[in-house]
Amino acid sequence: MAVEGGMKCVKILLYVFLLAFCACAVGLIAVGVAAQYVLSQTISQEATPSSVLLVVIIAVGAFLFLVAIVGCCGACKENNCLMITFIIFLSLIMLVEVAAAIAGYVFRDKVMSEFSKDFREQMKNYPKQNHTGSILDGMQEKFKCCGAANYTDWENIPLEPKGRVPDSCCINVTQGCGINFKVKDIYTEGCVENVGVWLRSKVLVVAAAALGIAFVEVLGIAFACCLVKSIRSGYEVM
Missing domain, CATH: 1.20.120 (Four Helix Bundle (Hemerythrin (Met), subunit A))
Structure with a gap:
């Protein structure tokens, strides 16, 4: 039993x-x-x-x-x-x-390596895309970052007007804030890390x-x- x-x-x-x-x-x-x-x-x-x-x-x-x-x-x-x-x-x-x-x-x-490769590829294609609600802009806003390694990565991307960064890099995002930006007004750290x-x-x-x-x-x-x-x-x- x-x-x-x-x-x-x-x-x-x-x-x-x-x-x-x-x-x-x-x-x-x-x-x-x-x-x-x-x-x-x-x-x-x-x-x-x-x-x-x-x-x-x-x-x-x-x-x-x-x-x-x-x-x-x-x-x-x-x-x-x-x-x-x-x-x-x-x-x-x-x-x-x-x-x-x-x-x-x-x-x-x-x-990490997958993301780095993919993010840089998205940066190259960024000028051809409709930026409204794009994944890259969303990541830069959410993670408070700009570019792959840092914000200077955007210097190699043919954005119009020349020398700008995406508005999503700005600390306070507004239309056109990435044009003629000041470094203190944008995120400088890269997104890959x-x-x-x-x-x-x-x-x-x-x-x-x-x-x-x-x-x-x-x-x-x-x-x-x-x-x-x-x-x-x-x-x-x-």
């Missing part, structure tokens, strides 16, 4: 973990989508290690949700086959999450979240294995 009672506790704890997995799955999807949106506002839409990593995080979140449902069905019906399937899939997800966390750490500096460090920190947060969820999944796998052992031994756990 002690084993029976113990297995009842294991089953209840497994249900708790399955609910936690569902919450984690929704969290992973939300974090991945949010981070993907942030990257789309700062880095071009072409495939990069950072964007691929976030797609993997979103896919893992969706798959984890489905696996949690399989686990719920297996625990409820005490079905040995479903529980083994749950353990195998959850183990695979855990390995992918650990790999994603490691990739996030490895590519943290790659984010400011935005790049911020982006890198966000990638690390996503990687840390994936690693944390993987740790919780280890406990879920352990409880699921205990339940499978009980089912195979023929104990009644209801």
Whole structure:
């Protein structure tokens, strides 16, 4: 009877973990989508290690949700086959999450170089664009920066009239404030360092979240294995 009672506790704890997995799955999807949106506002839409990593995080979140449902069905019906399937899939997800966390750490500096390259490309195309609501202007206003390395980068960009900077470089943004500007009235720091460090920190947060969820999944796998052992031994756990 002690084993029976113990297995009842294991089953209840497994249900708790399955609910936690569902919450984690929704969290992973939300974090991945949010981070993907942030990257789309700062880095071009072409495939990069950072964007691929976030797609993997979103896919893992969706798959984890489905696996949690399989686990719920297996625990409820005490079905040995479903529980083994749950353990195998959850183990695979855990390995992918650990790999994603490691990739996030490895590519943290790659984010900076990606952003630097893309920002300079956007600067070159800036004179051809409609500046209203442009990503580059938005970044310069939000992060209080001007140019890639500093405001003098705009000297190499053919803006009209010559020698101006975008109005988004101004401390107090008004129409035409970048024409005949005074250095004290604009942001002088470059955007690559400011935005790049911020982006890198966000990638690390996503990687840390994936690693944390993987740790919780280890406990879920352990409880699921205990339940499978009980089912195979023929104990009644209801």
